[in-house]
Amino acid sequence: MTRLLAAGFAAFLLIVTVFGALAQDTAEPEAERPPAYVVKDDGSPDYAAWEQAANRAEQAIEQNRASDKVLDDLRLELTDWRNLFSEAQKENSIRIDTLKMQLSTLGPEPETPGSEPAVLTQRRSELTTKLNSARLPVQEAEEAYSRADVLIREIDALMRSRQTDQMLALGPSPVNLALWPKAFTDLKTTLDLAVGEVRENWGSDAQRQDLRSDLPLTLLFLVVAILLLTRSRVWIMQLGNKVRERRRGSARGVIGFIVSIGQVLAPMFGIFVLMVALNLAGVLGLRGQVIADVLPWFGFSLFSSLWIGTRLFATESGGAPLIDLPRAALRTEARVNVALLGMLLGIWPILTSLSDHEGYAGGTFAVLSFPAIVATGYLLMRVGRTLRQHIQVQSDGETKTFRERAVVLMGQACAVVGIAAPVLAAIGYTTLASSILFPMVLTMGMIAVLSLLHVFLINVYGVVRKIDEKEADQALLPVLMTSVLVLLSLPILALIWGVRPTELSELWTTFQQGFQLGEARVTPRSFMIFALIFGIGYVATRATQSALRSSILPKTRLDKGGQNAIAVGVGYLGIFLAAVIAITTAGIDLSSIAIIAGALSVGIGFGLQTIVSNFVSGIILLIERPISEGDWIEVGGQMGYVRDISVRATRIETFDRTDVILPNSDLVSGVVTNYTRGNSIGRVIIPVGVAYGSDTRRIEAILLEIAENHPMVTVSPPPSVVFQGFGADSLDFEIRAILSDVNFMLSVKSEINHEIAKRFVEEGIEIPFAQRDIWLRNPEALVGRPEVKAPAATTEAVSPAASPPKDMLTAEDMPGAESSDAEDGDSDD
Structure with a gap:
């Protein structure tokens, strides 16, 4: 259990680390700030202040001259006001519900004035006045909420429009050679200034004095940082191999995954130690500090890509590759490509940060960023080719499963983006190229991490259930857990592809508001309450049913059918009560949709009338039994x-x-x-036929004796033998007996028939079989057949189941022959 907890914590830590690092460029942490709304002394919204804020926002939107920062601040202010109005809509809710209930008890207002007592009319008027007064602040809050919501949506639309315009803006082309001298000059100036800042800081007497005092600690941090950055990955891989050798089955994958996380965490710790050493040395200038601020992201990108490449292509001893390639050289090449992609992904923020700090012109940034875009696009194309080679190895070139088709599609997307981005950058769409290229790299990294987590969850499931890897791979629970991780990663993917955090927060706000069902609003909170209460009721119902079936009902005198009816009835009643209590507790008012439900029930009744009929019949069967x-x-x-x-x-x-x-x-x-x-008492009837000429009284006595001697035949009432009549081939008798357990009817029949056959042989009584006589109407047709001596009638007793001899004439061989049943072998000719 400790290992499983450690594994879960490690996976959670990895997800949090990845998500936090991926989102660092998109959302800066916000400091605690006071709310922007204004309230009165009684806590109600100050609508005069709100009117000023709303007018200011409308002017900013109409003029479209405010900066993005101003619009973001304005949006935050509007969001605070909207939250205030949302809370104000809940004011007087209890009093409003009470007044509505009081009005409903008075009944509907009569159509004809004066048709009801004056006391009721006056009371209805007073309650209506109070209800309108209680609704007034709620209606004001609803109107203000709608206005704030519209303004927020307009600001979001304006920000999206600006973002699109910036992305699609055509800038200088980096292939224009006239821009190169200026770009190189700007870059050289930046490097010279950075070196100059280091020299200036290093030459300061105060700085040298601080360095001498902190020199031992600085050297210690520097040595630790170098060791962690250069050797920690190798040490952790060796440790992982040793630990894995001591495990078998799914435990190898679990331990290997947990240990491998250190390949990212240890070097990242080394980068932080390096930054502490550099800060203690105090040699970094402004430009050096800009690079140092982005250095953690560079390290995380680089070491994460190394970890992903190692896990995907399995350089660890005994590891099964998640992406299989036909040759070892191709696997090595794939790992190098992934590592280089991670390095370029880490260099890009450094380049953009320096450009923003130095204020590079558009041409300079286009020229300096073009090599990174081309190299990233080339490596992304090679990654796409690797994915296609993997599918060719797995499926012999024929994609059949969803996973194979998805991998091929990802490979094709990588190739398309890898080609399109450099082309767009060469034309001058540098922002557009970077906006699709680097998010594509991050998306592929996210998919790789989710795939590795899926394998890890499969191994954890195999360890918990103590099953092999193949059986765990076919289980449903790891797939469901991976699906949850995929859903949780969707907001991060949205941030990667340029969705602003405010838009995600707006989507979350909309999700929290739920949806309208008639006059009832179903929110996630109410749904969770409903699911929780219903789940508790369902479990309690099943537990009660189990107790009834196993402990309570078996001790009663009810038969099995009655016990089953009570248990099933308790189950239906419990589930119904659980649903009603859950709906009531969640505060979902379904009375407003009663008319809609009634209308739908008509159509559903026609479509499901057979099912409803069977349902009602099932209830009848359980009640009447x-x-x-x-x-x-x-x-x-x-x-x-x-x-x-x-x-x-x-x-x-x-x-x-x-x-x-x-x-x-x-x-x-x-x-x-x-x-x-x-009860199980029932009657059995056994027919018996004997030959003509037998003593019928003797037959009756023998059959009665046989029936009375069988242990399953009851004494009261006793068995009886009936002489049914004269049959075509036999004298027909019947044994009629009551059995103590009718379920043994066939076995009793068989045993009595065996005894009858034995007694009839001992008594010399013949059991006849059917006989048939053949009469030849035209014997002259047999001329030429020497085996027939004279045209005379022949009689042959043949068993119905037996085949005639080869030398015997059948009715079909005799033209004009007719057959008739005769009794006791007598001929009619």
């Missing part, structure tokens, strides 16, 4: 034992051990034969 579990029934030509009675259908197990699902409506409206209803 004409059949119960374990009964032997026959309905609609199907015979078997009732094994389960549900709301929609009943399951019957036939004697062939097959399950037949019968709709409950067939059991209620059809003819059902229940052989074991109430």
Whole structure:
């Protein structure tokens, strides 16, 4: 359990670290600030101050001359006002609900004035006046909330428009050779100034004095930083290999993943130690500090890419590659490409930070950034080719599964972006090129991290369930957990692709408001309360059912069918009560949608009338209990034992051990034969035929004796033997006996028939079989057949199941022959 907790904490730490690093350029942490709204002494909104703020915002939007920073501040102010108005809408809610309830008790207002007592009319008027007075501040807050919401949406639209214009702006082309001298001159000036700042700081007497006093600590930090940056990854990989060798199965993957995280954390710690050493030395100037501020992102990007490449292409001993390639050289090349992509991704913020600090012209920035864009695009194309090679190895060039198609699509996207970005930058769309190129690299990194986390979750599941890797890979729970991680990563992907944090916060605000269902509003909070209460009620209901089935009902005198009916009824009642209590607790008012539900129920009733009929029939079966579990029934030509009675259908197990699902409506409206209803006593009828000339009284006595001697035949009432009549081939008798358990009818029949055959042989009683006489009407047709001596009738007793001999003439061989049944072998010719 400790290992699992450590694994979960490590995964959580990795996600938080990745998300925090990816979002650092997009959202700066906000300091605590006082709210921008103004309230009166009684806590209600100051609508005069709000009017001024709203007019100021409308003017800024109309003029469209305010900077982005001013618009962001204005949006924050409007957001504070909107939150205030949202809370003000809840004012007097209890009093308003009370007044509404009081008005509803008075009934609807009569159409004809004066048709009701004056006392009721006066009371209705007083309650209406109070209700309107209580609603007034709420209506003011609703109107102000709508205005604030519209202004916020207009500011968001204006900011998106500006962002789009900046992205699509055509700037200087970096392939214009006239811009190169100026760009190189600006870069040389920056480097000279940076070196000059270092020399100036180094030459300061005060700085040298501080350096001498902090020299031991500075040297210690510097040595530790160098060791962590250069050797920590190798040490952690060696440690991981040793730890993995001691584990088997899924535990190897779990331990290997946890240890491998140190390949990122240890070098990152080394970068922070290096920054502390540089700050103690005090040699960094303004430009050096600009680079140092972005240095953690550079280190994280570089070491994360190294970790991703190592995990994807498995350089660790015994590791199975997540992306398989046919040759080791290709795997090494792929790891190098991923590492270089991470390095370029870390260099880009350094370049943009220096450009902003130095105020480079558009041409200078275009020239300096063009090599990074070209190199990144080239490496991204190679990564796309690697993905396609992986699919070719896995599926022999035929993409069949969703995963394979998704990987091929990602490879194609990498190739397209890798080609398009440098082309756009060469034309002059540098901002557009960087806006699609580097987010694509970050997106691929995010997908890689999610894939590695998915493998880690599969291994954790295998360790918890103690199953092998293949079985854990087919489990559903790791897929669901990965799906949750994917959903959590969507906001980060939105930030990567340029969505502003304020837009995400606005989306979250809209999500928190929920949706309108009639006059009821369903919010995430109310839904979570509903799900929690209903879940508790559902679990309690199932626990009660289990207690009834196993502990309480078996101790009563109810039969099995009655016990099942009570348990099922308690289940339906419990789920219904759980739903009602959950809806009430969550505050969801469904009375406003009663008309809509009534209208929908008509259409649903026509479409689901069969299901509803079966449902009602199931309730009738559970209440009236004409059949119960374990009964032997026959309905609609199907015979078997009732094994389960549900709301929609009943399951019957036939004697062939097959399950037949019968709709409950067939059991209620059809003819059902229940052989074991109430008790298992039933009658068996065994027919017996004897040859003509037998002593009928003796036959009756023998059959009666056989029936009475069988242990399953009841004594009261006793069995009986009936002489049914004279059959075509035999004298027909029937044994009619009541069995103590009719479920053994077939076995009793078989045992009695065996005894009858034995006794009849001992008594010399013949059991006849059918005989047939053939009469030849035209014997002259047999001329030319020497085996027939004379045209005479021949009689041959043949068993119906036996085939005639080859030398015997059949009726089909004799033209004009007719057959007729004769009794006791007598001929009619």
